[in-house]
Amino acid sequence: MSHRYVGPEEIRAAVRPESEGRVIASTNDLAAWVSERGTAEAAEPFTYVVGLDGRLRLAPRRSEHVACAGGRPVLAAGEMAFSGPSEHWRAHEISNLSTGYCPDLSSWHAVARALEAAGVGHPGRFTHAVVFRRCERCRECSVVREDDFVCVFCGSDLPLDWNVDS
Numbered sequence: 001m002s003h004r005y006v007g008p009e010e011i012r013a014a015v016r017p018e019s020e021g022r023v024i025a026s027t028n029d030l031a032a033w034v035s036e037r038g039t040a041e042a043a044e045p046f047t048y049v050v051g052l053d054g055r056l057r058l059a060p061r062r063s064e065h066v067a068c069a070g071g072r073p074v075l076a077a078g079e080m081a082f083s084g085p086s087e088h089w090r091a092h093e094i095s096n097l098s099t100g101y102c103p104d105l106s107s108w109h110a111v112a113r114a115l116e117a118a119g120v121g122h123p124g125r126f127t128h129a130v131v132f133r134r135c136e137r138c139r140e141c142s143v144v145r146e147d148d149f150v151c152v153f154c155g156s157d158l159p160l161d162w163n164v165d166s
Contacts, residue, residue: 001106001107002074002075003076003103003104004073004101004165005065005066005069005071005100005101006102006141007064007066007100007101011064011066012071014064014067015066015071019059019067019068019070020068020070021047021049021063021069022058022059023056024055024056024118024120025117025118026118026119027119029118030089030120033058034082041061045061045093046059046060047059047063047065048076048077049065049068049069049076049101050075050077050107050110051072052073052074054075054113054114056111056120065077075107075110076107076108076110076114077098077101077107078095078096078098078111079094079095079097080095081094082120088121089121090120091120091121092123092127093127094111094127095128095130096126097130102132102134102141104132104162105129105162108125108126111126112124130143131143131144132164133162133164134163134164135158136158136159137156138151138156140152140154142158144158
């Protein structure tokens with residue numbers, strides 16, 4: 001399933017071609033990307049997307065996901081942190097935290113495939129899974145916390161199934 005950008009239009013309008021994230025197709029690509037970051041930046045999670053081509057793209061953490069994706073729809077989006085020497089890279093923290101795309105938990109499969117294609121290990125699941133739902137009454141997008149499917153904006157019940165693109 002692909003996810004279209006659902007965030008503020010002014011953020012999408014600011015996307016420039018040079019803002020697109022770096023494609024990570026191998027552990028060599030990942031080692032080069034991490035080595036280009038400063039020590040502090042390399043120690044924190046990065047912004048990531050998995051494009052419709054199935055490839056992982058990384059950008060600095062404070063980057064917008066829509067910029068990392070070049071303004072295009074994605075298969076997955078969130079934040080990711082890595083550990084290990086260059087020959088044994090592992091993504092040890094992976095979330096689907098992207099308020100611009102609000103990806104469904106099923107996007108994990110695209111993340112796993114992209115990491116495996118690049119030769120990067122992973123924990124087999126999101127280590128921080130975020131549940132997004134669009135309120136059918138007020139149309140706002142909410143984060144579901146502790147299985148409380150209630151809109152934080154208007155108090156209406158939220159659907160149990162992912163519906164952000166609708």
